[in-house]
Amino acid sequence: MWRIWRRVGSLSPLFSSPKSSILRQDLIQAPYRLNFLGILSTENGTPATIGFFSKEKTPFIAFVLGGPGSGKGTQCAKIAEAFGFTHLSAGDLLRKEISSNSENGAMILATITEGKIVPSGVTIKLIRREMESIENNKFLIDGFPRSEENRIAFERITGVEPNIVLFFDCPEDEMVKRVLGRKQGRVDDNIDTIKKRLKVFAALNLPVINHYTRRGKVYKINAVGTIDEVFEKVRQVFDDCKQMIK
Numbered sequence: 001m002w003r004i005w006r007r008v009g010s011l012s013p014l015f016s017s018p019k020s021s022i023l024r025q026d027l028i029q030a031p032y033r034l035n036f037l038g039i040l041s042t043e044n045g046t047p048a049t050i051g052f053f054s055k056e057k058t059p060f061i062a063f064v065l066g067g068p069g070s071g072k073g074t075q076c077a078k079i080a081e082a083f084g085f086t087h088l089s090a091g092d093l094l095r096k097e098i099s100s101n102s103e104n105g106a107m108i109l110a111t112i113t114e115g116k117i118v119p120s121g122v123t124i125k126l127i128r129r130e131m132e133s134i135e136n137n138k139f140l141i142d143g144f145p146r147s148e149e150n151r152i153a154f155e156r157i158t159g160v161e162p163n164i165v166l167f168f169d170c171p172e173d174e175m176v177k178r179v180l181g182r183k184q185g186r187v188d189d190n191i192d193t194i195k196k197r198l199k200v201f202a203a204l205n206l207p208v209i210n211h212y213t214r215r216g217k218v219y220k221i222n223a224v225g226t227i228d229e230v231f232e233k234v235r236q237v238f239d240d241c242k243q244m245i246k
């Protein structure tokens with residue numbers, strides 16, 4: 001039997017505390033800047049209640065999390081097709097940066113090869129670029145945030161939290177088997193890097209899932225089963241959320 005923890009919270013902007021400010025001003029485009037509270041303000045000092053989005057255009061955001069090989073990408077492709085979401089894979093965006101020889105390419109490649117996490121500013125810039133250029137009001141953000149630092153930076157920069165978080169819960173031995181069978185030529189799909197990624201997932205990504213569980217946003221899905229069996233559970237989540245999805 002599969003089980004889903006189903007609790008959906010309301011979308012609530014997160015206001016930042018000055019002490020924990022890790023936002024980089026260079027991620028904010030003029031005419032916005034940060035005021036002393038870390039809240040976006042316009043150049044004349046008027047508080048701006050938006051990060052990426054105007055109030056009217058705030059999209060429905062689902063973070064899709066789970067360990068390496070848990071099936072995030074596979075299920076996101078199916079959700080995108082069935083429910084009209086745009087699928088943004090943070091890992092794919094980073095890999096695209098490597099192959100486009102961007103200034104950060106070498107650093108990203110080294111980080112991925114080690115199974116570590118790319119600095120938040122770099123990843124958020126890529127996600128932001130996609131969200132701004134795609135006309136859709138429903139986004140799946142796959143494989144991000146991978147740490148509390150990622151999460152806090154995203155919430156502070158965008159001014160929003162995800163509406164829901166899908167967590168694909170998968171035993172480690174199954175994840176290892178799937179990653180080794182993936183055969184996409186990825187530098188990190190080898191047993192040494194997988195072991196490191198599993199450790200990073202447990203140490204840094206589970207706290208993000210715990211945070212959103214406390215916020216009542218996590219749907220935990222048992223990722224064991226065929227792709228279609230898992231998708232039936234996922235479909236139920238999105239059917240249940242239809243009211244929230246504009």
Ligand SMILES: Nc1ncnc2c1ncn2[C@@H]1O[C@H](COP(=O)(O)OP(=O)(O)O)[C@@H](O)[C@H]1O
Nearest residue numbers: 068069070071072073074178181182225226227
């Ligand atoms: N439910 C499943 N059962 C067996 N294999 C799966 C399942 N879901 C995905 N896979 C396979 O496992 C590998 C990892 O899946 P992927 O979606 O890339 O995971 P993630 O994005 O979480 O790393 C892929 O080769 C994929 O085809």
Ligand SMILES: O=c1ccn([C@@H]2O[C@H](COP(=O)(O)OP(=O)(O)O)[C@@H](O)[C@H]2O)c(=O)[nH]1
Nearest residue numbers: 068069090091111112115116117118143144
């Ligand atoms: O927000 C992200 C997403 C990915 N990565 C890096 O990219 C790798 C591959 O991520 P992806 O989501 O593609 O891997 P998956 O979990 O799908 O196997 C990770 O191990 C990290 O090194 C990162 O640093 N930040």
Ligand SMILES: [Mg+2]
Nearest residue numbers: 072073091143
């Ligand atoms: Mg993936």
